[in-house]
Amino acid sequence: MKVLLLFFTDPRRAFSSSVAALAAVVREAGHEAIALEIYRKFRIDHVAAHIEALKPDVIGVSSMTRDWPGASALLLALDRNRSGDGDGDGESAPRPFVVVGGYHASLAPQDVAGCAAVDAVCIGEGERPLRTLLGRLAAGDRALPTGPGLWVRRPGGWTDPVPPADPVPDIASLPRWDYDVFGEVSQIIDDGINTFGPLADGFLPTRAGRGCPFTCAYCSAPRWGKLQDFASRDKRNARPVAHLCEELADLRDRYAPEGFEFWDEHFPLDLAWLRELAEEYPRRVGLPFKVEMHPSAASRERLALLAKAGCVLFHCGIEAGDESFRRDVLNRRTPDAKLQQVFDDCRELGLETSASLMTMLPGETRTHTRSTTDLLHRLRPGSFMWSTYHPLPGTVLGDAAVARWPSPARETFDDYDEVQTLTPPLVDANERSETFFELGQLQTQLVQIAAKRVDATHAELVGEGTPRRRARPVEIPMPKRPAPAGLAALLGLAAPNAELTGARAGLVSFEQGVLRVEIDHPLVAGADPWEVRIAPLDGSRHFIEAAKVGLSYRGREAPTELLETLRSMAAALGDVGIEQLRGALD
Structure with missing residues:
Protein backbone atom coordinates (compact mmCIF):
# COMPACT_ATOMS: atom_id res chain seq x y z
CA MET A 1 0.00 0.00 0.00
CA LYS A 2 0.99 3.60 -0.52
CA VAL A 3 0.82 5.51 2.76
CA LEU A 4 0.92 9.31 2.57
CA LEU A 5 1.96 11.07 5.79
CA LEU A 6 1.07 14.76 6.02
CA PHE A 7 2.70 17.30 8.32
CA PHE A 8 2.39 21.07 8.62
CA THR A 9 5.12 23.69 8.94
CA ASP A 10 5.51 27.41 9.53
CA PRO A 11 8.25 28.38 8.92
CA ARG A 12 9.21 25.87 6.23
CA ARG A 13 11.11 22.84 7.50
CA ALA A 14 11.36 19.60 5.55
CA PHE A 15 11.31 17.39 8.62
CA SER A 16 8.86 16.11 11.23
CA SER A 17 9.86 13.83 14.09
CA SER A 18 6.36 12.33 14.20
CA VAL A 19 6.43 11.49 10.50
CA ALA A 20 9.98 10.13 10.79
CA ALA A 21 8.80 7.72 13.50
CA LEU A 22 5.65 6.66 11.63
CA ALA A 23 7.37 6.29 8.26
CA ALA A 24 9.72 3.80 9.89
CA VAL A 25 6.70 1.74 10.99
CA VAL A 26 5.19 1.92 7.50
CA ARG A 27 8.36 0.70 5.81
CA GLU A 28 8.98 -1.99 8.41
CA ALA A 29 5.49 -3.30 7.63
CA GLY A 30 6.42 -3.56 3.95
CA HIS A 31 4.52 -0.57 2.58
CA GLU A 32 5.55 2.58 0.72
CA ALA A 33 5.84 5.71 2.87
CA ILE A 34 5.59 9.21 1.38
CA ALA A 35 6.05 12.35 3.48
CA LEU A 36 4.39 15.58 2.38
CA GLU A 37 5.25 18.90 4.01
CA ILE A 38 2.38 21.39 3.94
CA TYR A 39 3.37 24.99 4.53
CA ARG A 40 0.57 26.93 6.20
CA LYS A 41 0.56 29.56 3.44
CA PHE A 42 -0.20 27.00 0.70
CA ARG A 43 -3.58 26.99 -1.03
CA ILE A 44 -5.77 24.08 0.01
CA ASP A 45 -6.99 23.34 -3.52
CA HIS A 46 -3.41 23.13 -4.84
CA VAL A 47 -2.38 20.64 -2.14
CA ALA A 48 -5.55 18.60 -2.69
CA ALA A 49 -4.75 18.28 -6.39
CA HIS A 50 -1.20 17.16 -5.59
CA ILE A 51 -2.46 14.49 -3.18
CA GLU A 52 -4.99 13.20 -5.70
CA ALA A 53 -2.20 12.76 -8.23
CA LEU A 54 -0.27 10.62 -5.73
CA LYS A 55 -3.25 8.23 -5.35
CA PRO A 56 -2.50 7.07 -1.80
CA ASP A 57 -4.23 4.09 -0.22
CA VAL A 58 -3.91 5.53 3.28
CA ILE A 59 -3.59 9.15 4.40
CA GLY A 60 -2.10 9.75 7.83
CA VAL A 61 -2.30 13.25 9.27
CA SER A 62 -0.09 14.44 12.12
CA SER A 63 -1.73 17.62 13.41
CA MET A 64 -1.16 20.14 16.14
CA THR A 65 -4.13 22.22 17.33
CA ARG A 66 -3.27 25.23 15.18
CA ASP A 67 -3.00 22.97 12.10
CA TRP A 68 -6.35 21.20 12.44
CA PRO A 69 -8.59 23.84 10.76
CA GLY A 70 -6.42 23.60 7.65
CA ALA A 71 -6.02 19.83 7.83
CA SER A 72 -9.76 19.25 8.17
CA ALA A 73 -10.46 21.61 5.27
CA LEU A 74 -8.00 19.65 3.11
CA LEU A 75 -9.59 16.30 3.97
CA LEU A 76 -13.06 17.67 3.22
CA ALA A 77 -11.82 19.06 -0.11
CA LEU A 78 -10.42 15.64 -1.04
CA ASP A 79 -13.77 14.06 -0.19
CA ARG A 80 -15.67 16.60 -2.29
CA ASN A 81 -13.34 16.09 -5.24
CA ARG A 82 -13.72 12.30 -5.06
CA SER A 83 -17.51 12.56 -5.04
CA GLY A 84 -17.27 14.17 -8.47
CA ASP A 85 -14.68 11.76 -9.89
CA GLY A 86 -17.01 9.10 -11.18
CA ASP A 87 -16.22 7.28 -14.40
CA GLY A 88 -19.65 7.86 -15.91
CA ASP A 89 -21.48 4.87 -14.45
CA GLY A 90 -21.92 6.34 -10.96
CA GLU A 91 -18.77 4.85 -9.43
CA SER A 92 -16.29 7.15 -7.70
CA ALA A 93 -12.55 6.79 -7.36
CA PRO A 94 -11.29 4.53 -4.55
CA ARG A 95 -11.27 6.41 -1.28
CA PRO A 96 -8.11 6.40 0.84
CA PHE A 97 -8.49 5.45 4.48
CA VAL A 98 -7.88 8.58 6.57
CA VAL A 99 -6.40 8.40 10.07
CA VAL A 100 -5.54 11.47 12.13
CA GLY A 101 -3.15 11.52 15.07
CA GLY A 102 -0.99 13.91 17.03
CA TYR A 103 -1.60 16.16 20.00
CA HIS A 104 -4.94 17.62 18.87
CA ALA A 105 -6.40 14.25 17.92
CA SER A 106 -5.33 12.77 21.25
CA LEU A 107 -6.52 15.64 23.44
CA ALA A 108 -9.64 16.68 21.50
CA PRO A 109 -10.70 13.49 19.66
CA GLN A 110 -14.35 14.55 19.38
CA ASP A 111 -13.31 17.70 17.52
CA VAL A 112 -11.36 15.60 15.00
CA ALA A 113 -14.18 13.06 14.72
CA GLY A 114 -16.47 15.93 13.72
CA CYS A 115 -14.75 16.00 10.33
CA ALA A 116 -16.79 13.78 7.98
CA ALA A 117 -13.68 12.78 6.01
CA VAL A 118 -11.93 11.09 8.97
CA ASP A 119 -12.12 7.29 9.30
CA ALA A 120 -10.06 6.81 12.47
CA VAL A 121 -8.48 8.84 15.25
CA CYS A 122 -5.21 7.74 16.84
CA ILE A 123 -5.03 8.42 20.59
CA GLY A 124 -1.55 8.80 22.09
CA GLU A 125 1.64 7.27 20.70
CA GLY A 126 0.91 6.03 17.20
CA GLU A 127 3.52 3.45 16.20
CA ARG A 128 1.71 0.29 17.32
CA PRO A 129 -1.83 1.44 16.41
CA LEU A 130 -0.60 2.35 12.92
CA ARG A 131 1.05 -1.05 12.50
CA THR A 132 -2.21 -2.76 13.50
CA LEU A 133 -4.22 -0.53 11.17
CA LEU A 134 -2.01 -1.21 8.15
CA GLY A 135 -2.09 -4.94 8.77
CA ARG A 136 -5.89 -5.03 8.71
CA LEU A 137 -6.18 -2.75 5.68
CA ALA A 138 -3.59 -4.78 3.73
CA ALA A 139 -5.72 -7.84 4.38
CA GLY A 140 -8.72 -6.06 2.86
CA ASP A 141 -10.49 -5.47 6.15
CA ARG A 142 -11.78 -1.89 6.46
CA ALA A 143 -14.19 -2.84 9.26
CA LEU A 144 -11.55 -2.26 11.90
CA PRO A 145 -12.27 -2.70 15.58
CA THR A 146 -11.81 0.18 17.99
CA GLY A 147 -8.99 -0.72 20.37
CA PRO A 148 -6.23 0.83 22.46
CA GLY A 149 -5.00 3.92 20.69
CA LEU A 150 -7.37 3.67 17.71
CA TRP A 151 -10.93 5.07 17.59
CA VAL A 152 -12.71 3.94 14.41
CA ARG A 153 -15.79 5.34 12.68
CA ARG A 154 -18.54 2.75 12.24
CA PRO A 155 -21.15 2.75 9.44
CA GLY A 156 -23.47 4.37 11.96
CA GLY A 157 -20.90 6.93 13.09
CA TRP A 158 -18.61 7.16 16.10
CA THR A 159 -20.64 4.72 18.15
CA ASP A 160 -17.75 3.25 20.16
CA PRO A 161 -16.52 5.17 23.22
CA VAL A 162 -13.17 6.92 22.93
CA PRO A 163 -10.57 4.23 23.74
CA PRO A 164 -7.59 4.65 26.05
CA ALA A 165 -4.19 5.32 24.54
CA ASP A 166 -2.10 2.38 23.47
CA PRO A 167 0.21 1.41 26.37
CA VAL A 168 3.43 3.26 25.76
CA PRO A 169 5.92 0.96 24.05
CA ASP A 170 9.48 0.47 25.17
CA ILE A 171 11.08 3.16 23.05
CA ALA A 172 14.11 0.95 22.41
CA SER A 173 11.85 -1.63 20.74
CA LEU A 174 10.62 0.77 18.06
CA PRO A 175 12.21 1.07 14.61
CA ARG A 176 14.66 3.90 14.10
CA TRP A 177 13.36 7.12 12.62
CA ASP A 178 13.21 7.18 8.83
CA TYR A 179 15.11 10.28 7.72
CA ASP A 180 15.23 9.31 4.04
CA VAL A 181 11.47 9.69 3.60
CA PHE A 182 12.02 13.47 3.50
CA GLY A 183 14.44 13.36 0.58
CA GLU A 184 18.20 13.75 0.33
CA VAL A 185 19.24 13.86 3.98
CA SER A 186 22.55 15.62 3.39
CA GLN A 187 20.70 18.44 1.64
CA ILE A 188 18.12 18.65 4.42
CA ILE A 189 20.90 18.91 7.00
CA TRP A 405 -12.37 25.17 18.36
CA PRO A 406 -12.25 26.92 14.95
CA SER A 407 -14.16 25.68 11.91
CA PRO A 408 -12.26 24.37 8.86
CA ALA A 409 -10.03 26.80 7.02
CA ARG A 410 -11.02 28.42 3.76
CA GLU A 411 -8.55 28.97 0.94
CA THR A 412 -5.16 28.59 2.62
CA PHE A 413 -4.22 26.47 5.60
CA ASP A 414 -3.84 29.47 7.91
CA ASP A 415 -7.03 31.19 6.74
CA TYR A 416 -9.51 30.50 9.51
CA ASP A 417 -11.27 32.41 12.23
CA GLU A 418 -9.02 32.67 15.24
CA VAL A 419 -10.01 31.10 18.54
CA GLN A 420 -12.38 33.38 20.42
CA THR A 421 -10.69 33.27 23.79
CA LEU A 422 -12.49 33.96 27.05
CA THR A 423 -9.18 34.97 28.68
CA PRO A 424 -7.47 37.46 26.34
CA PRO A 425 -4.29 39.39 27.04
CA LEU A 426 -4.86 42.83 28.53
CA VAL A 427 -2.99 44.75 25.84
CA ASP A 428 -4.32 46.82 22.98
CA ALA A 429 -3.21 46.62 19.36
CA ALA A 456 35.28 35.09 12.36
CA THR A 457 35.82 31.60 13.76
CA HIS A 458 34.30 29.06 11.36
CA ALA A 459 36.18 28.56 8.14
CA GLU A 460 34.62 25.22 7.20
CA LEU A 461 32.51 25.31 4.05
CA VAL A 462 30.21 22.86 2.35
CA GLY A 463 30.10 22.39 -1.42
CA GLU A 464 31.06 25.41 -3.50
CA GLY A 465 31.61 27.89 -0.71
CA THR A 466 28.24 27.61 1.02
CA PRO A 467 28.66 28.02 4.80
CA ARG A 468 27.03 25.24 6.75
CA ARG A 469 26.47 27.57 9.70
CA ARG A 470 24.63 30.78 8.95
CA ALA A 471 22.40 33.24 10.74
CA ARG A 472 18.71 32.50 10.88
CA PRO A 473 16.60 34.97 8.93
CA VAL A 474 14.87 37.14 11.52
CA GLU A 475 12.54 39.99 10.72
CA ILE A 476 11.86 42.80 13.19
CA PRO A 477 8.08 43.35 13.28
CA MET A 478 7.45 47.03 12.59
CA PRO A 479 5.11 48.71 15.08
CA LYS A 480 2.06 50.57 13.85
CA ARG A 481 2.68 54.09 12.58
CA PRO A 482 0.84 56.64 10.44
CA ALA A 483 1.20 55.82 6.75
CA PRO A 484 4.01 57.90 5.18
CA ALA A 485 2.91 60.05 2.26
CA GLY A 486 5.05 58.04 -0.17
CA LEU A 487 3.41 54.78 0.84
CA ALA A 488 -0.08 56.29 0.65
CA ALA A 489 0.72 57.46 -2.88
CA LEU A 490 1.87 53.98 -3.95
CA LEU A 491 -1.36 52.54 -2.57
CA GLY A 492 -3.54 55.12 -4.30
CA LEU A 493 -4.74 56.35 -0.93
CA ALA A 494 -3.34 59.87 -1.16
CA ALA A 495 -5.14 62.91 -2.53
CA PRO A 496 -6.72 63.38 -5.00
CA ASN A 497 -7.60 59.69 -5.39
CA ALA A 498 -8.52 59.33 -1.71
CA GLU A 499 -10.98 62.18 -2.06
CA LEU A 500 -12.69 60.34 -4.91
CA THR A 501 -12.94 56.94 -3.21
CA GLY A 502 -13.44 58.18 0.33
CA ALA A 503 -10.70 55.80 1.53
CA ARG A 504 -7.59 57.02 3.33
CA ALA A 505 -4.58 55.19 4.75
CA GLY A 506 -4.46 55.18 8.54
CA LEU A 507 -1.97 53.25 10.63
CA VAL A 508 0.35 50.76 8.91
CA SER A 509 2.68 47.99 10.11
CA PHE A 510 4.90 45.32 8.59
CA GLU A 511 5.22 41.81 10.05
CA GLN A 512 6.25 38.42 8.61
CA GLY A 513 6.45 39.74 5.06
CA VAL A 514 2.95 41.25 5.17
CA LEU A 515 2.07 44.96 5.00
CA ARG A 516 -0.99 45.75 7.11
CA VAL A 517 -2.87 48.93 6.26
CA GLU A 518 -5.77 50.33 8.24
CA ILE A 519 -8.27 51.96 5.88
CA ASP A 520 -10.41 54.83 7.09
CA HIS A 521 -13.65 55.09 5.10
CA PRO A 522 -16.94 56.97 5.60
CA LEU A 523 -18.70 53.61 5.83
CA VAL A 524 -16.82 52.76 9.03
CA ALA A 525 -16.81 56.23 10.56
CA GLY A 526 -16.80 55.93 14.34
CA ALA A 527 -15.95 52.18 14.16
CA ASP A 528 -12.78 50.17 13.75
CA PRO A 529 -11.07 50.78 10.40
CA TRP A 530 -10.78 48.06 7.78
CA GLU A 531 -7.47 46.19 7.84
CA VAL A 532 -6.09 45.33 4.43
CA ARG A 533 -3.18 42.90 4.14
CA ILE A 534 -0.78 43.10 1.22
CA ALA A 535 1.56 40.17 0.54
CA PRO A 536 3.42 38.49 -2.32
CA LEU A 537 1.18 36.50 -4.64
CA ASP A 538 2.82 33.13 -3.99
CA GLY A 539 1.19 31.12 -1.22
CA SER A 540 -1.20 33.73 0.16
CA ARG A 541 -4.95 34.19 0.14
CA HIS A 542 -6.10 37.26 -1.81
CA PHE A 543 -9.35 38.96 -2.73
CA ILE A 544 -7.74 41.16 -5.39
CA GLU A 545 -4.41 40.76 -7.20
CA ALA A 546 -1.98 43.28 -8.66
CA ALA A 547 1.02 42.27 -10.76
CA LYS A 548 3.30 41.27 -7.86
CA VAL A 549 1.19 41.44 -4.71
CA GLY A 550 -2.25 40.45 -3.55
CA LEU A 551 -4.67 42.34 -1.32
CA SER A 552 -6.82 40.56 1.22
CA TYR A 553 -9.21 41.37 4.03
CA ARG A 554 -9.46 39.30 7.18
CA GLY A 555 -12.93 37.78 7.34
CA ARG A 556 -15.39 35.70 5.37
CA GLU A 557 -16.87 38.55 3.31
CA ALA A 558 -15.72 42.00 2.27
CA PRO A 559 -18.27 44.83 1.88
CA THR A 560 -18.78 46.11 -1.66
CA GLU A 561 -17.17 49.43 -0.78
CA LEU A 562 -14.07 47.66 0.52
CA LEU A 563 -13.78 45.53 -2.62
CA GLU A 564 -13.98 48.70 -4.71
CA THR A 565 -11.20 50.20 -2.57
CA LEU A 566 -9.08 47.04 -3.02
CA ARG A 567 -9.53 47.20 -6.81
CA SER A 568 -8.53 50.85 -6.81
CA MET A 569 -5.45 50.07 -4.70
CA ALA A 570 -4.47 47.16 -6.99
CA ALA A 571 -4.71 49.42 -10.04
CA ALA A 572 -2.56 52.04 -8.33
CA LEU A 573 0.05 49.46 -7.28
CA GLY A 574 0.65 48.16 -10.79
CA ASP A 575 3.91 46.17 -10.67
CA VAL A 576 5.03 47.45 -7.25
CA GLY A 577 6.43 44.60 -5.12
CA ILE A 578 6.42 43.99 -1.39
CA GLU A 579 10.04 45.14 -0.96
CA GLN A 580 9.25 48.50 -2.54
CA LEU A 581 6.29 48.88 -0.18
CA ARG A 582 8.47 47.93 2.77
CA GLY A 583 11.04 50.51 1.71
CA ALA A 584 8.38 53.22 1.57
CA LEU A 585 7.86 52.77 5.31
CA ASP A 586 11.36 54.05 6.16
Missing part, protein backbone atom coordinates in the same frame (compact mmCIF):
# COMPACT_ATOMS: atom_id res chain seq x y z
CA ASP A 190 22.66 21.61 4.99
CA ASP A 191 19.39 23.56 4.70
CA GLY A 192 19.31 23.75 8.50
CA ILE A 193 16.42 21.96 10.24
CA ASN A 194 17.65 22.57 13.76
CA THR A 195 15.52 24.50 16.26
CA PHE A 196 17.82 25.70 19.05
CA GLY A 197 20.32 28.51 18.72
CA PRO A 198 20.74 31.59 16.52
CA LEU A 199 22.22 29.67 13.60
CA ALA A 200 20.88 27.36 10.95
CA ASP A 201 23.46 24.61 11.20
CA GLY A 202 24.12 20.97 10.38
CA PHE A 203 22.70 19.37 13.54
CA LEU A 204 20.39 16.39 13.02
CA PRO A 205 17.27 15.98 15.19
CA THR A 206 16.96 12.86 17.34
CA ARG A 207 15.33 11.77 20.59
CA ALA A 208 16.54 10.13 23.80
CA GLY A 209 13.21 9.64 25.57
CA ARG A 210 9.57 10.60 25.82
CA GLY A 211 7.50 12.55 28.30
CA CYS A 212 7.94 15.50 30.64
CA PRO A 213 7.58 15.48 34.45
CA PHE A 214 6.40 19.10 34.73
CA THR A 215 2.81 20.43 34.75
CA CYS A 216 2.88 23.81 33.02
CA ALA A 217 -0.62 25.26 32.66
CA TYR A 218 -0.33 26.07 28.94
CA CYS A 219 1.32 22.83 27.77
CA SER A 220 -0.13 19.59 26.39
CA ALA A 221 2.64 17.44 27.85
CA PRO A 222 0.97 16.88 31.28
CA ARG A 223 -2.26 15.62 29.65
CA TRP A 224 -0.26 13.53 27.19
CA GLY A 225 1.70 12.10 30.09
CA LYS A 226 -1.53 11.05 31.80
CA LEU A 227 -2.73 9.41 28.58
CA GLN A 228 0.50 7.42 28.35
CA ASP A 229 1.08 6.96 32.10
CA PHE A 230 4.50 8.57 31.91
CA ALA A 231 4.13 9.73 35.52
CA SER A 232 4.99 6.27 36.84
CA ARG A 233 8.23 6.07 34.85
CA ASP A 234 11.23 7.52 36.66
CA LYS A 235 13.22 7.89 33.46
CA ARG A 236 10.29 9.04 31.35
CA ASN A 237 10.82 6.10 29.04
CA ALA A 238 14.42 7.08 28.27
CA ARG A 239 16.36 4.89 25.87
CA PRO A 240 19.27 2.89 27.28
CA VAL A 241 22.47 4.85 26.77
CA ALA A 242 24.12 2.02 24.84
CA HIS A 243 21.11 1.75 22.51
CA LEU A 244 21.08 5.51 21.94
CA CYS A 245 24.82 5.75 21.27
CA GLU A 246 24.74 2.85 18.83
CA GLU A 247 22.11 4.59 16.70
CA LEU A 248 23.77 8.00 16.86
CA ALA A 249 27.10 6.52 15.79
CA ASP A 250 25.36 4.93 12.80
CA LEU A 251 23.67 8.23 11.91
CA ARG A 252 27.03 10.00 12.22
CA ASP A 253 28.65 7.58 9.79
CA ARG A 254 25.73 7.56 7.35
CA TYR A 255 24.76 11.24 7.13
CA ALA A 256 27.80 13.14 8.50
CA PRO A 257 25.86 15.70 10.54
CA GLU A 258 27.68 18.42 12.44
CA GLY A 259 26.04 17.19 15.63
CA PHE A 260 22.72 16.15 17.15
CA GLU A 261 19.81 18.14 18.52
CA PHE A 262 17.58 16.28 20.97
CA TRP A 263 13.89 16.97 20.37
CA ASP A 264 12.68 15.34 23.59
CA GLU A 265 9.77 16.94 25.42
CA HIS A 266 12.31 16.98 28.24
CA PHE A 267 15.81 15.53 28.21
CA PRO A 268 16.24 12.59 30.65
CA LEU A 269 16.88 13.68 34.24
CA ASP A 270 18.05 10.49 35.91
CA LEU A 271 21.54 11.15 37.27
CA ALA A 272 22.74 7.58 36.76
CA TRP A 273 21.62 7.79 33.12
CA LEU A 274 23.41 11.14 32.68
CA ARG A 275 26.60 9.80 34.26
CA GLU A 276 26.60 6.87 31.86
CA LEU A 277 25.97 9.24 28.94
CA ALA A 278 28.92 11.40 30.03
CA GLU A 279 31.19 8.35 29.84
CA GLU A 280 29.84 6.57 26.77
CA TYR A 281 28.78 9.34 24.38
CA PRO A 282 32.22 10.97 23.93
CA ARG A 283 33.79 7.57 23.31
CA ARG A 284 31.15 6.09 21.01
CA VAL A 285 29.71 9.14 19.21
CA GLY A 286 31.88 12.17 19.87
CA LEU A 287 29.79 14.82 18.11
CA PRO A 288 28.48 17.96 19.83
CA PHE A 289 24.81 17.98 20.82
CA LYS A 290 22.07 20.29 22.10
CA VAL A 291 19.37 19.59 24.70
CA GLU A 292 16.25 21.15 26.20
CA MET A 293 15.48 20.95 29.92
CA HIS A 294 13.21 22.72 32.41
CA PRO A 295 15.30 25.30 34.30
CA SER A 296 14.12 23.94 37.66
CA ALA A 297 15.77 20.63 36.77
CA ALA A 298 19.00 22.20 35.57
CA SER A 299 21.17 21.60 38.61
CA ARG A 300 24.86 22.38 38.43
CA GLU A 301 25.57 18.63 38.55
CA ARG A 302 23.30 17.86 35.59
CA LEU A 303 24.73 20.73 33.56
CA ALA A 304 28.29 19.60 34.32
CA LEU A 305 27.47 16.05 33.19
CA LEU A 306 25.95 17.37 29.97
CA ALA A 307 29.04 19.48 29.30
CA LYS A 308 31.28 16.48 29.95
CA ALA A 309 29.23 14.36 27.53
CA GLY A 310 29.68 16.89 24.73
CA CYS A 311 26.67 19.19 25.03
CA VAL A 312 27.37 22.57 23.46
CA LEU A 313 24.01 24.31 23.87
CA PHE A 314 21.44 24.26 26.66
CA HIS A 315 17.90 25.41 25.86
CA CYS A 316 15.15 26.14 28.36
CA GLY A 317 11.84 27.94 28.49
CA ILE A 318 11.59 31.12 30.52
CA GLU A 319 8.12 31.85 29.06
CA ALA A 320 7.43 35.17 30.84
CA GLY A 321 9.44 37.77 32.70
CA ASP A 322 7.24 38.43 35.71
CA GLU A 323 7.98 35.86 38.42
CA SER A 324 4.51 36.04 40.02
CA PHE A 325 2.79 35.80 36.63
CA ARG A 326 4.88 32.76 35.71
CA ARG A 327 4.01 31.05 38.98
CA ASP A 328 0.32 31.95 39.32
CA VAL A 329 -0.81 31.82 35.68
CA LEU A 330 1.61 29.47 33.92
CA ASN A 331 2.48 27.16 36.84
CA ARG A 332 6.15 27.79 36.11
CA ARG A 333 7.66 27.88 39.57
CA THR A 334 11.28 28.71 38.77
CA PRO A 335 12.20 31.98 40.52
CA ASP A 336 14.26 34.63 38.79
CA ALA A 337 17.26 33.81 40.99
CA LYS A 338 17.25 30.18 39.82
CA LEU A 339 16.98 31.24 36.18
CA GLN A 340 19.94 33.54 36.63
CA GLN A 341 21.93 30.75 38.29
CA VAL A 342 21.21 28.36 35.40
CA PHE A 343 22.40 30.81 32.75
CA ASP A 344 25.45 31.77 34.82
CA ASP A 345 26.32 28.09 35.36
CA CYS A 346 26.04 27.41 31.65
CA ARG A 347 28.44 30.22 30.83
CA GLU A 348 30.94 28.98 33.43
CA LEU A 349 30.73 25.44 32.01
CA GLY A 350 31.17 26.62 28.42
CA LEU A 351 27.59 25.87 27.33
CA GLU A 352 25.89 28.21 24.90
CA THR A 353 22.36 29.14 25.94
CA SER A 354 19.04 29.50 24.20
CA ALA A 355 15.65 30.39 25.63
CA SER A 356 12.01 30.36 24.57
CA LEU A 357 9.12 32.50 25.68
CA MET A 358 5.53 33.37 24.89
CA THR A 359 3.63 36.62 24.72
CA MET A 360 -0.03 37.64 24.49
CA LEU A 361 -0.77 35.26 27.36
CA PRO A 362 -4.09 35.26 29.24
CA GLY A 363 -4.27 38.36 31.40
CA GLU A 364 -0.85 39.60 30.29
CA THR A 365 -0.36 43.37 30.44
CA ARG A 366 2.13 45.71 28.83
CA THR A 367 3.93 45.83 32.17
CA HIS A 368 4.29 42.05 32.01
CA THR A 369 5.69 42.13 28.47
CA ARG A 370 8.25 44.76 29.46
CA SER A 371 9.35 42.55 32.34
CA THR A 372 9.98 39.76 29.82
CA THR A 373 12.32 41.96 27.81
CA ASP A 374 14.02 43.09 31.03
CA LEU A 375 14.56 39.46 32.11
CA LEU A 376 16.12 38.62 28.75
CA HIS A 377 18.60 41.46 29.19
CA ARG A 378 19.53 40.15 32.66
CA LEU A 379 19.84 36.47 31.70
CA ARG A 380 21.77 37.23 28.50
CA PRO A 381 20.92 34.07 26.52
CA GLY A 382 22.89 33.57 23.34
CA SER A 383 19.59 33.47 21.46
CA PHE A 384 15.89 33.11 22.07
CA MET A 385 12.73 32.29 20.20
CA TRP A 386 9.27 33.61 20.98
CA SER A 387 5.73 32.82 19.99
CA THR A 388 2.24 34.19 20.43
CA TYR A 389 0.23 32.12 22.90
CA HIS A 390 -2.35 29.75 21.39
CA PRO A 391 -4.72 27.85 23.71
CA LEU A 392 -4.48 24.06 23.56
CA PRO A 393 -7.08 21.43 24.50
CA GLY A 394 -6.56 19.48 27.68
CA THR A 395 -4.52 22.26 29.28
CA VAL A 396 -5.46 24.36 32.28
CA LEU A 397 -5.32 27.61 30.32
CA GLY A 398 -6.82 26.19 27.13
CA ASP A 399 -9.84 24.59 28.79
CA ALA A 400 -10.56 27.87 30.59
CA ALA A 401 -10.24 29.93 27.41
CA VAL A 402 -12.02 28.15 24.58
CA ALA A 403 -15.71 27.40 24.21
CA ARG A 404 -15.18 25.66 20.84
CA ASN A 430 -0.52 49.29 19.74
CA GLU A 431 0.92 47.63 22.87
CA ARG A 432 0.96 44.30 21.05
CA SER A 433 2.83 45.87 18.16
CA GLU A 434 5.33 47.54 20.51
CA THR A 435 5.96 44.22 22.29
CA PHE A 436 6.59 42.39 19.03
CA PHE A 437 8.94 45.13 17.87
CA GLU A 438 10.99 45.03 21.10
CA LEU A 439 11.32 41.24 21.03
CA GLY A 440 12.11 41.15 17.33
CA GLN A 441 14.75 43.84 17.68
CA LEU A 442 16.53 42.03 20.54
CA GLN A 443 16.28 38.69 18.75
CA THR A 444 17.85 40.18 15.64
CA GLN A 445 20.71 41.69 17.64
CA LEU A 446 21.57 38.30 19.14
CA VAL A 447 21.45 36.59 15.74
CA GLN A 448 23.72 39.25 14.24
CA ILE A 449 26.22 38.85 17.09
CA ALA A 450 26.27 35.08 16.58
CA ALA A 451 26.66 35.46 12.82
CA LYS A 452 29.68 37.74 13.23
CA ARG A 453 31.25 35.26 15.63
CA VAL A 454 30.74 32.43 13.14
CA ASP A 455 32.17 34.48 10.28
